[in-house]
Amino acid sequence: MEHKGLLQSDDLYKYILETNVYPHEPEPLKEIRALTASHQKFFMGSSPDGGQMVEMLLKLIDAKKTLEIGVFTGYSLLLTALTIPEDGKIVAIDINREFYEIGRPTIQKAGIEHKIEFIESDAIRALNKLLEDPNNKGSFDYVFVDADKINYLNYHEKVINLVKVNGIIVYDNTLWYGTVAKSEDSVPEVFKEVRNSILKFNKALVDDTRVKIVTAPLGDGITICRRLY
Numbered sequence: 001m002e003h004k005g006l007l008q009s010d011d012l013y014k015y016i017l018e019t020n021v022y023p024h025e026p027e028p029l030k031e032i033r034a035l036t037a038s039h040q041k042f043f044m045g046s047s048p049d050g051g052q053m054v055e056m057l058l059k060l061i062d063a064k065k066t067l068e069i070g071v072f073t074g075y076s077l078l079l080t081a082l083t084i085p086e087d088g089k090i091v092a093i094d095i096n097r098e099f100y101e102i103g104r105p106t107i108q109k110a111g112i113e114h115k116i117e118f119i120e121s122d123a124i125r126a127l128n129k130l131l132e133d134p135n136n137k138g139s140f141d142y143v144f145v146d147a148d149k150i151n152y153l154n155y156h157e158k159v160i161n162l163v164k165v166n167g168i169i170v171y172d173n174t175l176w177y178g179t180v181a182k183s184e185d186s187v188p189e190v191f192k193e194v195r196n197s198i199l200k201f202n203k204a205l206v207d208d209t210r211v212k213i214v215t216a217p218l219g220d221g222i223t224i225c226r227r228l229y
Helices: 010-024 027-037 048-060 075-083 097-109 123-132 149-159 176-181 189-207
Strands: 065-069 089-094 116-120 140-145 163-172 211-216 222-227
Touching: 010 048, 027 048, 027 075, 027 097, 048 075, 048 140, 048 163, 048 222, 065 075, 065 123, 065 149, 075 089, 075 097, 075 140, 089 097, 089 123, 097 116, 123 149, 140 149, 149 163, 149 189, 176 189, 189 211, 189 222
Parallel strands: 065 089, 065 140, 089 116, 140 163
Antiparallel strands: 163 222, 211 222
């Protein structure tokens, strides 16, 4: 069983998925997860155990207006659309619409595409455009970030002004295959650039008085931020 989770016991991870996650996973999510598994870049997909936690967060804060940076095939996007109210809205930004189109038929079949505004764009450009409208500032209940990790700090400085006070920002992959806890010389070259960016980002979050944070060791590491002011 291949997975990118930090829980390195395959049997224990399988137990959690089969007893806790999969029984409550809606059929459209199972479908889009299967589509993603067959893609050559399957590793970019959201982890279902992390998705389960996100669903609970969305319900707890009664999220209605959300923002997603990095869509890929749309597992997290579909999960959010299924969770928020019928009149809820998701602004979804991704530089590659081709990946989104893989999961789009499932999204359409689930009857929730009307909640989604998909923007094919470089994320920084799209976020700057959102910030140009004063009505967007401090208006989002929830933000999910799972795009290029090297830009996480740049994204944070944008989305902190878009999410409302007491709103939630979730960053995926903040433990980067566990490499953040390893010495640099023991990290494979392919992981080093992102690892170093994630280390700087994690330190910046700790020092950022605008947010309260918690890191959950689900999937590849998920950091949850609540905007304080």
